[in-house]
Amino acid sequence: MIEQVYPRDFDTWLAAARAHGEPLVLDVREPWEWQTASVRADGFELMTLPMRAVPVRLHDLDRSRPIACLCHHGGRSMQVAAFLAHHGFEHVANIAGGIDAWAREKDPNLPRY
Secondary structure: OOEEEEEEEEEEEEEHHHOOOOOOOEOOHHHHHHHHHHOOOOOOOOEEHHHHHHHHHHHOOOOOOOOEEOOOOOHHHOOOOOHHHHOOOOOOHHHHHHHHHHHHHOOOOOOOO
């Protein structure tokens, strides 16, 4: 089962994830979405990779590294998280509610779309 992390609880997840390596937030939205609104990498690395490109770039990701997947509302990121887990990634989470919830719960200055 994929762990669901709400943005309001992200810092707790981040602290626990560090026991397994440098955390990565994998933003699987489209480029126009990143330009509209993006999280600020603070205590984690941020990688932008559209969902459609994940299978081709799977070799660029470290299977042992903690990865939290992010999209607009949590649907695409959940699919990517399940795909990663299926391919042997050990510490995968989905940011529940996506960047929309991030804007509501964690960073009210972030534009919503």
